[in-house]
Amino acid sequence: MSQMITPDLVVLDADLGSTPADVIRTLSGKVAALGRAEAEGLFASAQAREEKTPTGIPGGIAIPHAKTDAVTEPALAMARLGNPVPFGAKDGPADLIFLIAAPAGADQEHLKLLSKLARSLIKKDFTAALRAAASPEEIVALVEGALSDAPKAAPAAPTADAGAPAAAAAAAPSSAAAEGPRRIVAVTACPTGIAHTYMSADSLAAAGKEMGVDVQVETQGSAGATPLPADVIANADAVIFAVDVDVRDKDRFAGLPYIQSPVKRGIDEPKEMIEEALAAAKDPNARRVRATGSSSSSDADTAGESVGAKLKRALLTGVSYMIPFVAGGGLLIALGFLLGGFDITKFADTIVLKNNLFSLPTEFGDHALGPLGAYLGAVLFKIGALSMSFLVPALAGYIAYALADRPGIAPGFVVGAVAGFMGAGFLGGIVGGLLAGYTASWLGQRPAPRWLRGLMPVVIIPLVASIVASGLMFVVLGGPIAWLTTALNNWLTGMSGAAAIVLGIVLGLMMCFDLGGPVNKVAYSFAAAGLSAGTADNHGPFLIMAAVMGAGMVPPLGMALATVLRPKLFTAAEHENGKAAWLLGASFISEGAIPFAAADPLRVIPASMLGGAVTGALSMAFAAGSRAPHGGVFVFFAFDNFLLWIVSIAIGAVITGFAVVGLKGAAARKAEVRQAQEAVAV
Numbered sequence: 218m219s220q221m222i223t224p225d226l227v228v229l230d231a232d233l234g235s236t237p238a239d240v241i242r243t244l245s246g247k248v249a250a251l252g253r254a255e256a257e258g259l260f261a262s263a264q265a266r267e268e269k270t271p272t273g274i275p276g277g278i279a280i281p282h283a284k285t286d287a288v289t290e291p292a293l294a295m296a297r298l299g300n301p302v303p304f305g306a307k308d309g310p311a312d313l314i315f316l317i318a319a320p321a322g323a324d325q326e327h328l329k330l331l332s333k334l335a336r337s338l339i340k341k342d343f344t345a346a347l348r349a350a351a352s353p354e355e356i357v358a359l360v361e362g363a364l365s366d367a368p369k370a371a372p373a374a375p376t377a378d379a380g381a382p383a384a385a386a387a388a389a390p391s392s393a394a395a396e397g398p399r400r401i402v403a404v405t406a407c408p409t410g411i412a413h414t415y416m417s418a419d420s421l422a423a424a425g426k427e428m429g430v431d432v433q434v435e436t437q438g439s440a441g442a443t444p445l446p447a448d449v450i451a452n453a454d455a456v457i458f459a460v461d462v463d464v465r466d467k468d469r470f471a472g473l474p475y476i477q478s479p480v481k482r483g484i485d486e487p488k489e490m491i492e493e494a495l496a497a498a499k500d501p502n503a504r505r506v507r508a509t510g511s512s513s514s515s516d517a518d519t520a521g522e523s524v525g526a527k528l529k530r531a532l533l534t535g536v537s538y539m540i541p542f543v544a545g546g547g548l549l550i551a552l553g554f555l556l557g558g559f560d561i562t563k564f565a566d567t568i569v570l571k572n573n574l575f576s577l578p579t580e581f582g583d584h585a586l587g588p589l590g591a592y593l594g595a596v597l598f599k600i601g602a603l604s605m606s607f608l609v610p611a612l613a614g615y616i617a618y619a620l621a622d623r624p625g626i627a628p629g630f631v632v633g634a635v636a637g638f639m640g641a642g643f644l645g646g647i648v649g650g651l652l653a654g655y656t657a658s659w660l661g662q663r664p665a666p667r668w669l670r671g672l673m674p675v676v677i678i679p680l681v682a683s684i685v686a687s688g689l690m691f692v693v694l695g696g697p698i699a700w701l702t703t704a705l706n707n708w709l710t711g712m713s714g715a716a717a718i719v720l721g722i723v724l725g726l727m728m729c730f731d732l733g734g735p736v737n738k739v740a741y742s743f744a745a746a747g748l749s750a751g752t753a754d755n756h757g758p759f760l761i762m763a764a765v766m767g768a769g770m771v772p773p774l775g776m777a778l779a780t781v782l783r784p785k786l787f788t789a790a791e792h793e794n795g796k797a798a799w800l801l802g803a804s805f806i807s808e809g810a811i812p813f814a815a816a817d818p819l820r821v822i823p824a825s826m827l828g829g830a831v832t833g834a835l836s837m838a839f840a841a842g843s844r845a846p847h848g849g850v851f852v853f854f855a856f857d858n859f860l861l862w863i864v865s866i867a868i869g870a871v872i873t874g875f876a877v878v879g880l881k882g883a884a885a886r887k888a889e890v891r892q893a894q895e896a897v898a899v
Contacts, residue, residue, distance in 0.1 A: 222292070781795070
């Protein structure tokens, strides 16, 4: 196994800038200089992790880390800063920085070594030695010693992955039993699963030992996890979830009082978390882990989540699970049209049932590519149509899943099917999914006898929630929602002239507002869900889909153009992103503009919205229509007025490109004037 840290990866007593990004970029460059990573890719991954949850921990330490394809060989880069930089720790800025770089497919041995280092950093004698080291070679020797000795030096407090027996109970005073609950289990997990997962586990175990509490921790990290024994969980009084991701097999803890916080809190405030868990164990009204029958936890259990945030998360979950049905099904339908002609809809059912590759159809549309084209077109069209038929059930099912975990899926899908049957469509799916989810969630929180708990998630909750949600949809809600859906479709069908252009502007603005975020997804879902209502006599849904797709292509194409128009306004990394944005934009992947928006949102977002609004308006004015929900220019065969649609996109991209160049140029000129004034003042 190669040496993960070398003197070339150590920087001592240097000023690497004033922000975490400055430090991470420098250390990423060090790793790349040794041929172990691609600098920008490593920086982007580590910085994204840092922005999600700061990696500073008490004691003046920070551990930015990334597990990414940009890393080809595991590496540790270390900086001891002359000018400490704030990394989000409560006790102030950090002067000891370790960048942990792991390949996406890192082997278990490397990951275990990296986690050992992370655990060593909470030991004061180790960090004191790092601060006293006089040379990079001494740093390397200290780190290598920690990697080899960490298992011996690890505290006796148990963690499930190390398989260590519980020692905290032995350290507790003999009167502990009289003080109340003293047995806690915990799970720690972070998105990367290299550093915070294990540091949080050790901090909780060490704090428990000091407090005389038996704390046993299961680490769910990249190096694997050894589940806590069933008898340990059964004898526990409460559970701590210090996690930034879903908990695996959360049902094991069903019925236990729990507290949940980000994984970093387990490092910063382990004693407080244990005290809260002990208080929850004594409180009969404390939140308890629900028996859901799911292998992972739902974010619905996140502490402090508001009703609005919970509702937003549920809707976005439903949309995100629905989109593959729409995108895949829509593209298959478009391919069916390409091979079988647009009138394949009249022949598809008969062809797929009565014909095969050895008995090709003799009756088919005039525009089909012969008998073979008609047969294959019918097959592709029918697969796509059946996929699209899952649109409303999948939307409702996964909205309910987001609210109630696995028990919500069945009632959600059922009420979605009912909404489709009654003609309530997309709106009915949303309302039905919320009904099913909230009903299943409420039932899951009801106390149940131990003998009934096993039946709750698989029989009782799905049965009762299906009856309630689908019954209300049939008896009360389905009719009015179907009427509203029909009225909306009729309005869209009759839309023309100025009304169509205004709708195109609104959809264009929404598509470019957050580049793949919630607003973007609402506009896209609205268009994609309407495709199934499009017919030869009803082109409204096709026009909307084309406007949405065109507007979504503008931001990446506009950013790519801007890097060509004024190269000096953009960094080297943005130039590389600009090259990729040409293809991403042409493919209708709005996220290609995100790197630009993240670096300069106040100029990139308004410029993108301006171009997107123009494209949406022109697309509607040109009566461009798309029968495919995705694919960009590569599904040209599914378009009406394709060339005019391309013109609308080109105009919007040019407007966005010139707008962002103008805004960035104005900002650069202001900065130059300010610098000149400061120089004169000095």
